[in-house]
Amino acid sequence: MNAPEKLSLFVLSAWSAQQLATVEQALSRWVACPTDAPAPAGLGDAMRYAVLDGGKRLRPLLVMAAREAVNGSMEAALRAACAVELIHAYSLVHDDMPCMDNDVLRRGKPTVHVRFGQAQALLAGDALQALAFELLTPEGDSVAVATQAHLCRMLAQAAGFQGMAGGQAIDLASVGRPLTSDQLHDMHRLKTGALLQTSVMMGAACGAATPAAQSALRDYGAAVGLAFQVVDDILDVTADSATLGKTAGKDAAQDKPTFVSLMGLQASRDYAQQLLAHALARLEVSGLENTHALRALADMLVNRQH
């Protein structure tokens, strides 16, 4: 690790601790437990179990870091950060169900359907998706209505058939079938990339950014989103379940195509570093001044051990 990387990790740890505390507090307040009308019949428990006390919160951190770069509205960004995390959380709940990946361990805990039953898990996921859009559209003028509408549009597109859900459909269809490099890229661009990139763009939408800055952030988001998946594939073969908090070696066992199975381990590592370099280079020419957090996050995402 060279000096600038050490520095970026140091900066990140202080910055991210503060952001994470804010995001966790907001999630805890907003997820299914308003004092006037809490979620009924165990649904709130399942929703909170799916969201709270776990997760690296990468997507919220990307939202908050991009907001910082454009000096955007904190209220809008906090809502966007929580909304994007709810979409991520619901996708994990549904992914883990027996009819999908049939996974029993997530973040070191039993998955939602193991803990609450499949029917409640299905409903909790559905309710978390709705809640994401509820968080983005508060009454009153704390978030400009144009921003509310823009954030909803971005999140809906990233979550839907042209984004995450579409990528998961490709994933379903690809088990046990050889994919070309282009097809693997397409799948991950939708399945995980769309929501990560949109996290960046939602943070940017909380403020004003020049077209050049928006373009740079879009490329940064795409590179970081792809690098995230490449690193995920690497960790699936190099880390153990305890470190990951989920079942390791699963992709290989299920004969799922991955960057490692397609390119090999060393080439995958090189590729992740190239994507990181590209993401950082795009920030350099973005015209944005306060990109410390975005740079540090990219570095952390690529060099993480779990």
Next chain:
Amino acid sequence: MNAPEKLSLFVLSAWSAQQLATVEQALSRWVACPTDAPAPAGLGDAMRYAVLDGGKRLRPLLVMAAREAVNGSMEAALRAACAVELIHAYSLVHDDMPCMDNDVLRRGKPTVHVRFGQAQALLAGDALQALAFELLTPEGDSVAVATQAHLCRMLAQAAGFQGMAGGQAIDLASVGRPLTSDQLHDMHRLKTGALLQTSVMMGAACGAATPAAQSALRDYGAAVGLAFQVVDDILDVTADSATLGKTAGKDAAQDKPTFVSLMGLQASRDYAQQLLAHALARLEVSGLENTHALRALADMLVNRQH
């Protein structure tokens, strides 16, 4: 049937044929098949199967009828009508799955999971929910951003833990358990009532309505939403599967509490008529002039045979 009722059914059939043609065309255009990026890997087929060529489109008709009463934006109302139908359609897809109601017949056709598999059904439902919010937030100025944000807020609340998903959780928890009348009302107010009432209010939000008109429409929506469920319970014991297009007698077979099991058949019929009368009375004092379609719809919902 007396003369005014005959008239209202006559008016409704002409009006609703026109509205339905518009809604069907819009759904067909908007659900998962844009020419630039259609839904991948069979997901679009499952989404379209879940939505097109079936359903009474009650919720879209309520949106369009309420829009007419307030002389609201057609573009906003058409998007709202389709969005609310997508939420309804996704809820049916997920409800029918083996871990929920395990139903194999819907609208006279195999359910989505029977036709496409459980994993694809789960994804299609998820993607339909996202698409609902995408439809509500078009780029450009065809729908005012304040309206976009307002429609998203209403739909998210009606679909989520304080609405439809919450009601379904109560439903799950209530199978085989006696419910009081209050508990049964609460369950249905959330499970089906919230989305029906919100259909009316979303139509109203496409234009300007006085507070008195909004209050009347809210009460109309609540009464119609409840009456719809009372009639559903009646039809579950009086109609056959072929007429309903779904498995009849299912609630009784599963020992689910219903209005009929709680109140008896005749009292349920009387109750539905009382709710209809209340809905119509509220329209009378709403100050709205063009309530023909809303009145006819209420009449049709309560007096339907399937």
